Amino acid sequence: MNGSKGQTIVECLQEYNLKKNIKEQLKIINPLLGKKETDIKVHLANAVANGVITKSEMDFLEIKMALGRMCLELEQVLDNIYVTLLFYDKERNLVFHGAGPSIPVEFFDFFKIINEQGILDEDCASCGRAIFTQEVVHSDIGTSELWAKFKEGILEYGFRSCTSIPFFTDTGRLAGTFAHYSATPNHHITSDEVEMIQEKISMFSFEIQTISDRIQEYTQVGNAELTII
Template sequence: MQKSNVVVIMKEYASNKRIKDLLKIINPLLTQKEDNIRVHLESLVNNLITEEEYRVIETKMKLGKLCLDLEKIIPYSYATLLFYDKEENKIYHGAAPNIPLHNFEFFNEVNDKQLFHEMICGKAISSGNIVYSEIFSDPNCIHERTISKEQGYKSVWSIPFFQEDTIIGTFAMYQTKRKKPTKKQIFLAKQKVLEYKKEILHLSNNLLSNEV
């Protein structure tokens, strides 16, 4: 049966150990512009991973490249792409090549306890606008501190993206400095995310079309 939502697929594979282990290897290579990763992955199909798992990893790799591209215009920043499930009011990891996967395990508790609305990304999604906060001086950034203590992040801002008028996710920018984005950076980030939207939808639809 075909799945109707890319979030469903991302959710199913969030706890897949083989995918997690491969992403731990692939993400560092991706940040070093190792473009032959796809060749290595193809050799694993029907050997160590299934074709379905391969498609999920390949999609995460391509989404990861969008994160890396966005980081280029925002100094001292590390991007993560999150998908939003409106019906469940939950978020699911899409990509974050420069942030270790285990840092996002706290999302499980956030989702289980329905605390997403308390996070900066939740506020960005509910308002439909970019939201910025300094993590350790903002009493509302309780959950963001989980990831920030280990990685040394000082501030975070969230940029939602849409499908028509529906918010389908957000790019969270974790920064190692307390630095509010300038008007120019906000403009550039919005333009970039608008450019990415078509690619995100294409990748999502391609992943869904292969699900049976």
């Protein structure tokens, strides 16, 4: 799963999430995820051939695609829910975007701001609370104190409530959270739906374990310049 220059997954995530051309490719790819996979492969191959993206950038986008399809599969069985996936870097207390194919890519600049300001804690939106408590967190974006600093921007996208579900590696290490957004206030994921989502997550345990392990390996080298969204 490494890029052509030997980049780790985390190096790709921290470098390419900030690139305009990656965001532009995601705008094209995300609507195609539920359709023919060959269409995306042809598009990416042409993008590489025309110098729009590099081979390592294509490898990164394929990681995004796998995560994005998992989100779409969950959205098919949840009622009016938009699913996003975040990974967590415990050593540096950072979160970064894994996938969210049904939401405009600009929405995820929200997490870049959180990282730059160093404000991720248990009072930082639903995902911050889920990360620090390692429990499922339901919140109403318009009224919850968890969203006090961010709700204006989130409400502009039409989201009114959020359920964040932490997920873990096979070894029990916190890997990140699934954030489930709804346009309806106080639209919370039920306990049965939480159980179903957790079962779905377990089907992608290899991908989750691999990425989480790479995060741990990368932070151990002490790269002070690491910036992840």
